[in-house]
Amino acid sequence: MEQHYVDALKTNNNTITKELYNTNRTPFLNFAKRYNLVEADSVDIYQEAFISLRKHAISDKLYEVNCSLKTYLFGIGKHLIYKKLKENSLKKDYDSILHKINDNYEEIQIDSDNELTEEQQILQYYFKKLGKSCQQMLTLCFYRGLTNEEIAELEGYDSEAVVRSQKSRCLRTLKDLIKTSNP
Amino acid sequence: MNNSKLIENYFSRTLTKIELEEFNSLYKNNSEFKLEVDFLKNLKTVSEKEDDSNFKSKLKGFEEEVSSKKVRKNKLWKKPLTIGAAILLIAFCINFLWIETINEDQLFTNYFEPSKNVSTPIVRSANEENTQNEAFINYSEHEYENASILFEKAYEKTKKSELLFYQGNALLALGKSKEAINKFKQHLTFLDSLSNRTHWYLALAYLKNKDLKQTKQQLELLLNSNEVFKKEEASSLLKKLK
Structure with missing residues (x-):
């Protein structure tokens, strides 16, 4: 798997991510045409597949994958196409022959998004009240799982200590916001 | 541990x-x-949701760019093919110049992203309503017009040179490349922790202004400095301009 693309997805490198998106877009839309989907649906599916690809990059799943990034992306896309076709089949007769199209892409299953619990919804409400820089800091620490050193390098902070203190300040602010509103 | x-x-x-x-x-x-x-x-789950949603917006932006390119292509395709040679020549010249402009704008869009606030943590409380803090809050919320005015005021009060860097970024995000150039140049008269980074944004401001000579010069200044920030991007942009 192309490491520089995986790193770009993990570190949010806008230029390389855009290049990866644009390079695979037309081939994917052509691939999706075989399933008789309207282009707007294919674009939605491509975007959803791309988001899943990034999630897999962030969770380090891609390190275990041997195929190319394009094959992997198309594999996720294929899974989402099947999902869409099944949804469509509820509205009209489903042509199962569509599943028998031969191509080089192995379907890749992805986890469906779980709804937030009530506790998480409350936390989400206060998280959104934080400044963008705090949101970004906490996202990098907890979702993206970057170390303080990695954050300092990525975001251009002077040192790991600055990240540590900023992170602790952001967490304190978040907890205070929750406490003040729910005494 | x-x-x-x-x-x-x-x-x-x-x-x-x-x-x-x-x-x-x-x-x-x-x-x-x-x-x-x-x-x-729980915070991990919540930040994941938010991060996905932000990334989705980014992809939407990529998609809009693709669509607008398609529209431009269609317009070119629909140009009449049967007009006389002289008109064709003029059309070709206009078209050629036009495509050149698009390339510079496209490169700017591909490479420009306003700098993150790496200088001053924002404090969101009723006690912290100072101009600088307000400027950074507006900046982080992409309210660049307000941010620019507030950075100007904050700089007048505090004379902190780094504020010029952020004001330049806000101006550039608003597409005011000439004003951004002046602001970045003013910032370069000081030496602070963001001085070398200014070369990157000044290069992009020149690019937006279609001044390729100055763009290259600023990129070379950044590449020859000991700054690691945006070095990879600077090198790739310079290659595309050569």
Whole structure:
């Protein structure tokens, strides 16, 4: 798997991510045409597949994958196409022959998004009240799982200590916001 | 290893096997530890949702760019093919110049992203309503028009040279490349922790202004400095301009 693309997805490198998106877009839309989907649906599916690809990059799943990034992306896309076709089949007769199209892409299953619990919804409400820089800091620490050193390098902070203190300040602010509103 | 370091390494997936056992034991037996970890796990889920949603917006932006390119292509395709040679020549010239403009704008769009606030943490409380703080809040919320005015005021009050850097970024985000150039140039008359980074943004401001000579010069200044920030991008942009 192309490491520089995986790193770009993990570190949010806008230029390389855009290049990866644009390079695979037309081939994917052509691939999706075989399933008789309207282009707007294919674009939605491509975007959803791309988001899943990034999630897999962030969770380090891609390190275990041997195929190319394009094959992997198309594999996720294929899974989402099947999902869409099944949804469509509820509205009209489903042509199962569509599943028998031969191509080089192995379907890749992805986890469906779980709804937030009530506790998480409350936390989400206060998280959104934080400044963008705090949101970004906490996202990098907890979702993206970057170390303080990695954050300092990525975001251009002077040192790991600055990240540590900023992170602790952001967490304190978040907890205070929750406490003040729910005494 | 203390508990907070243990938690930090748990989320960065860097715990050793022994540390993970220690973590699990604490999680099972220490209610305060468990409470903190559960809170942070929820925070992880919430930040993931937000991050996905931000990324989705970014993809939407990529898609809009693709669509607008398509429209431009269609317009070109629909140009009449049967007009006389002289008109064709003029059309070709206009078209050629036009495509050149698009390329510079396209490169600017591909490479420009306003700098993150790496200087001053924002404080959101009623007691902290100073101009600089307000400027950074507006800046972080992409309210660049307000941010620019507030940075100007904050700079007049504090004379902190780094504020010029952020004002330049806000102006550039608004597409005011000439004003941004002046602001970045003013910033370069000072020496602070962001001075070298200004070369990158000044290069992009020149690019937006279609001054390729100055763009290259600024990129070379950045590449020859000891600054690591945007070095890879600077080098790739310079290659595209040569």
